[in-house]
Amino acid sequence: MVERLTRGPASVSALAEPLRMSLPAVMQHLQVLEASGLVRTEKVGRVRTCRIEPATLRTAEEWIHERRTSWERQLDRLGEYLAEHPDQPEPRSKP
Amino acid sequence: MVERLTRGPASVSALAEPLRMSLPAVMQHLQVLEASGLVRTEKVGRVRTCRIEPATLRTAEEWIHERRTSWERQLDRLGEYLAEHPDQPEPRSKP
DNA sequence: ACAATACTTAAGCATATGCTTAACCATCCA
DNA sequence: TGGATGGTTAAGCATATGCTTAAGTATTGT
Numbered sequence: 001m002v003e004r005l006t007r008g009p010a011s012v013s014a015l016a017e018p019l020r021m022s023l024p025a026v027m028q029h030l031q032v033l034e035a036s037g038l039v040r041t042e043k044v045g046r047v048r049t050c051r052i053e054p055a056t057l058r059t060a061e062e063w064i065h066e067r068r069t070s071w072e073r074q075l076d077r078l079g080e081y082l083a084e085h086p087d088q089p090e091p092r093s094k095p
Numbered sequence: 096m097v098e099r100l101t102r103g104p105a106s107v108s109a110l111a112e113p114l115r116m117s118l119p120a121v122m123q124h125l126q127v128l129e130a131s132g133l134v135r136t137e138k139v140g141r142v143r144t145c146r147i148e149p150a151t152l153r154t155a156e157e158w159i160h161e162r163r164t165s166w167e168r169q170l171d172r173l174g175e176y177l178a179e180h181p182d183q184p185e186p187r188s189k190p
Numbered sequence: 191a192c193a194a195t196a197c198t199t200a201a202g203c204a205t206a207t208g209c210t211t212a213a214c215c216a217t218c219c220a
Numbered sequence: 221t222g223g224a225t226g227g228t229t230a231a232g233c234a235t236a237t238g239c240t241t242a243a244g245t246a247t248t249g250t
Contacts, residue, residue: 141225142225142226
């Protein structure tokens with residue numbers, strides 16, 4: 001559904017059709033997406049138009065990015081350590 | 096739990112403690128994380144050590160990135176259009 | 191005004207999720 | 221060797237999830 005919305009805004013029934021799902025089902029998905037801030041919807045006349053909120057998508061991306069890179073820095077430090085101290089790992093202390 | 100693992104590898108019980116959760120509960124989370132490829136675990140002696148797989152984190156990041164940027168390009172095109180055609184939006188055709 | 195369209199609300203249901211406890215197995219250490 | 225430690229398996233349970241259908245409501249076109 002997010003995939004579909006990244007290709008442009010859509011009405012509720014336009015979202016439902018390729019998913020072969022009833023409208024109420026789609027509505028529920030939309031409600032959680034809207035509550036999470038990932039999607040914004042606006043009703044004009046009798047049709048509700050849905051579009052994604054790229055800013056929220058971006059915070060998700062950033063969250064992952066920060067954690068991934070911080071982890072990769074750790075791996076790099078481990079690499080350095082292993083290069084400096086071949087064999088024999090230090091035993092961990094146990095207070 | 097992913098948050099915790101990005102700060103370094105951990106044993107099952109080390110993961111359980113701050114979450115105030117039983118070991119079997121943590122085990123089940125680990126199983127889905129491992130099945131999804133986000134985490135790799137290895138048992139040595141009687142302790143199982145868990146670490147995240149940054150490559151998988153990266154594919155998630157990329158998925159979001161591609162969709163977010165493609166959407167933002169669309170917004171840019173809309174901006175251009177609105178700048179060129181002030182007022183009066185085109186009506187959508189209906190075949 | 192009437193019928194069709196586009197949602198919405200409410201109720202219900204099958205299955206999945208997210209734990210728990212109890213019992214068990216495999217190391218490790220005194 | 222025996223008890224503590226770290227994990228695993230199995231069973232069970234409460235609640236959440238992800239739909240469905242049926243019956244509305246509000247707009248729109250004739």
